Amino acid sequence: MISKKKILPQAKKKTSTAKKIEKKVVKKTVAKEMKKAAAPEKESLLMQPPRGMRDILPIDQPYWEKVRKALAVACQEYGYNRIDLPALEFTNLFVRSIGEGTDVIDKEIYSFVTKGGDKVSLRPEMTAGLARAYIQHGMSVLPKPIRLFSMGPLYRYERPQEGRYREHFQANFDVFGEDDPILDAQIIHLAQRVVSQLGLKNIEFRINSIGTAESRREYEKVLIRHLEFQKNKLCQNCRERLVTNPLRILDCKEDKCAQLVQSAPKFAEHLDQESKNHFKRLQEYLDELEVTYVVSPQMVRGLDYYTRTVFEIFSTDGEGRKTALGGGGRYDRLIQSLGGEETPAIGFGLGMDRLVLEMQRNNVKLHQELKPKVFLAQLGDLAKKKSLRLFSELQKNGILVAESFGRGSLKSQMRVANRLNVEVALILGQKEALDETVILKDMVSGTQETVTQDKLVIAVRKILKGNQVVVAKKGE
RNA sequence: GCGGCCAUCGUUCAAUGGCAGGACAAUGGUUUGUGGUACCAUGAAUCAGGGUUCGAUUCCCUGUGGUCGCCCCA
DSSP states (O other): OOOHHHHOHHHHSSOOHHHHHHHHHHHHHHHHHHHHHHOTTOOHHHHSOSTTOOOOOGGGHHHHHHHHHHHHHHHHHHTOEEOOOOSEEEHHHHHHHHOTTSHIIIIIOEEEEOTTOOEEEEOSSSHHHHHHHHHHTTGGGSOSSEEEEEEEEEEOOOOOBTTBOSEEEEEEEEEESOOOHHHHHHHHHHHHHHHHHTTOOSEEEEEEEOOOHHHHHHHHHHHHHHHHTTGGGSOHHHHHHHHHOGGGGGGOOOHHHHHHHHHSOOHHHHSOHHHHHHHHHHHHHHHHHTOOEEEOTTOOOSOTTOEEEEEEEEEEOTTOOEEEEEEEEEOTTHHHHTTSOOOOEEEEEEEHHHHHHHHHHTTOOOOOOOOOOEEEEEOSHHHHHHHHHHHHHHHHTTOOEEEOTTOOOHHHHHHHHHHTTOSEEEEEOHHHHHHTEEEEEETTTOOEEEEEGGGHHHHHHHHHHHHHHHHHHHHO
């Protein structure tokens, strides 16, 4: 690689101010041209991903791993089977299930036309694809309830912010085939279990019932009648919602809208009797499970397919910020509306990015990952070659070994060993390679001994064990 | 989708309409056979494109990205 600094140092010396300026101009031009010539690949487009897309770097992976583990445990405990779905579906699937007039469909969906002319979209949520798969694969013949777990990326074309990306990862738990509210309670309990396993405290559940589609339509009429004549008191958005999605006016954050909603007829009063009972029983079950929750009559959720139970999970961090970690609800009519048999269902999604963010904000401690406690250093060509064999020998015996085969000097290798905080350094030099011995250095005490290579594994184990005793005593 | 703020080495913080510096990290070294400290050295950046200018990293415009608020959500 050509560097501008290497070529130009002479130009810096012994020049009058005027010449300096001239030189600098030349230098800059030259440098720019060289840069272009040397690194034409450095286009801005290639230096960052599109908006809202991000890399999850090694430094963050332990948190993700912990999340994945907690999810896997929950799957086992509650009997969920994993299903993987494509990230791409026909746009109509989403439009029909999520509903026109929702934000997700109107402004957040990533849609495009394929070369073959199909209208497809990246999934903005998991449920639609799940319902599609349920119908397609005839899952209705399986013993009920059917519990499915899915996990993967979702795409929403929103303005990104911290904790909000255009590609985010979600874990979904869904149960098909039974409408007993005990399932609703259990799934909320599952959510609580996952979240608390991740070390998140200060969790709040908000629950509500939005009734059946029929009772909702009834209530919508009542609500519209109430708001129609004073609609100029509503905010711009809500005036539109009055036509497109009146229920969403209920959880508008604008003061003036909230005030109008206050005096409006309450949804709870217009719920059908069955939904009322269902909701009441859910609360009894939650009380039994000792899940604390808040009933939020104004919560309606942004997707059309929900019926009866809806809920959301929030976490409050040390600074009092509230973050939505997940949400879900019943969708008893969805399968049917997509052409399947009448199948009650409930599900919820947990935002994995948000879980990780909250863990980090709350300084959740992670378990130490398994790190090598042995470092293998080599010196000289023969030793370098022979060290491969030792590495493999230790590996076979279940001993994790770090190395720095690419480095030359012993000093720099020892530095690496130290930085990795290993307990034992193995040193294989020219002499040892010829003698078939190896030097074992105890990095804690600094003492070292030479052993024959066939006794290496035993000797290493002995030192590691000895250190464990020391550590245990310290811990007392 | 709307509004505000921001963009300098890998990270972080400087400076400037005229040679873009430091710290941390990285790499190499202080007689290629021994780690933590110290010392030395090296590499490494003005987001992109246009405009104003003799000269722009600095001023202006556009784009891109980040961040915050709204909307909404995970």
